[in-house]
Amino acid sequence: xxxxxxxxxxxxxxxxxxxxxxxxxxxxxxxxxxxxxxxxxxxxxxxxxxxxxxxxxxxxxxxxxxxxxxxxxxxxxxxxxxxxxxxxxxxxxxxxxxxxxxxxxxxxxxxxx
Amino acid sequence: xxxxxxxxxxxxxxxxxxxxxxxxxxxxxxxxxxxxxxxxxxxxxxxxxxxxxxxxxxxxxxxxxxxxxxxxxxxxxxxxxxxxxxxxxxxxxxxxxxxxxxxxxxxxxxxxxxx
Numbered sequence: 001x002x003x004x005x006x007x008x009x010x011x012x013x014x015x016x017x018x019x020x021x022x023x024x025x026x027x028x029x030x031x032x033x034x035x036x037x038x039x040x041x042x043x044x045x046x047x048x049x050x051x052x053x054x055x056x057x058x059x060x061x062x063x064x065x066x067x068x069x070x071x072x073x074x075x076x077x078x079x080x081x082x083x084x085x086x087x088x089x090x091x092x093x094x095x096x097x098x099x100x101x102x103x104x105x106x107x108x109x110x111x112x113x
Numbered sequence: 114x115x116x117x118x119x120x121x122x123x124x125x126x127x128x129x130x131x132x133x134x135x136x137x138x139x140x141x142x143x144x145x146x147x148x149x150x151x152x153x154x155x156x157x158x159x160x161x162x163x164x165x166x167x168x169x170x171x172x173x174x175x176x177x178x179x180x181x182x183x184x185x186x187x188x189x190x191x192x193x194x195x196x197x198x199x200x201x202x203x204x205x206x207x208x209x210x211x212x213x214x215x216x217x218x219x220x221x222x223x224x225x226x227x228x
Contacts, residue, residue: 005153033216042117042203042219043156087155100146100169101217104153 002026004088004104010111012078020073020107022088030091031100032064032071037106038084046073046086075109083111115140117206117220125226126194134189134223138206145178145187146217148203156203162187191225199227 004024012018024031031050035043047070049055049064061074075082085106093099118137126132138145144163148156158171162181181187183204191198201224205217 035219040222044210044219045216048216089155100158100161100171101156102158103148106155 002090002102004090004102006086006088006104006107008105009108009110011112013112014077014078014080014094016110017074017076018089020075020109022071022073022104024069024071024088024090024104026090026092026102028093029069030093030101031059033063033089033091033101034060034062034073034086035089035103037087037097043087048061058086060075080111080113083109085109117142117204117218119202119204119220119223121223123224123226125228127228128194128196130194130227131190131192132194132225134191134202134204134225135186136189136204136206136220137186138204139218141205142208142218143185143208144191144209145181145185146205146207147187147189147194149173150201150222152160152200179211194227196227199225201225 006022033048034046037043039042047062054063059076064071085108087103088105089101091099092102117139120135146161147159150156159173160167161169165181176192178190201222203222204220209215
C-alpha cells in the first residue's frame with residue numbers, strides 16, 4: 001500500500017522557524033513534493049526533491065532522505081500569511097509506467113502574532 | 114496568462130443524480146489530473162488524461178469517468194451520486210507524462226455537495 005504520515009497540526013509565532021515532517025511508504029518513489037493550501041484555496045506547489053539533500057527556495061527549504069523514507073519542509077521567518085495546510089506528496093509510478101501524486105493528510109500550520 | 118480554471122465553483126445535487134465538472138488547463142499544459150479532496154484530508158488521485166486518453170487511475174469506482182478534448186480541456190463525470198461524493202474536486206494541469214508531476218498547477222476546485 002501507499003501511505004504518508006504528517007503531524008496534523010503545528011503552531012508557531014511570527015518570526016520563528018518550523019519544521020513539518022513527512023514519512024512515506026510507497027511501492028514506487030520518484031520524488032517528494034510539498035504543497036501549500038490556504039482555507040478555501042487551491043494547493044500551490046512549493047518544492048520538489050528527487051535526490052537526497054536540502055533544496056532551498058527563499059524562506060522555504062525541503063529535505064529528503066530516501067534511505068529513511070523521510071522528508072521535511074522548513075519554514076523560516078514565519079509570517080501570518082504562512083498559516084495554511086501543508087501537504088507532502090510522493091510521485092509514485094505504477095507498473096504501467098505512468099506516475100501519479102499521492103498526498104499525505106496534511107499539516108495545519110497556525111502562526112500567531 | 115490564465116491559470117487552471119474550473120467550473121462551476123459550487124454545485125448541489127441529490128443522491129442518484131449525475132454531475133459533470135469542467136476544467137481548462139494552464140496555457141501550454143497538455144496533461145490534466147483530477148483529485149477528490151474530502152474535508153480535512155489530502156487530495157486523492159482520481160485519474161489523469163493525456164492525449165485524450167485516460168493514462169492512470171486511482172482507486173475510484175467506474176461511476177467516476179472523464180474525458181479530455183483536443184484543446185486539452187477535461188471533464189469529470191460522476192454517476193449515481195452518493196452522499197460520500199461530497200467533496201472539493203480539484204483539477205491540476207502539467208506538461209508531458211513522467212516528467213510532469215514535479216509541479217502540478219491546481220485550479221480553485223469545484224465544491225460538490227450531495228444531499
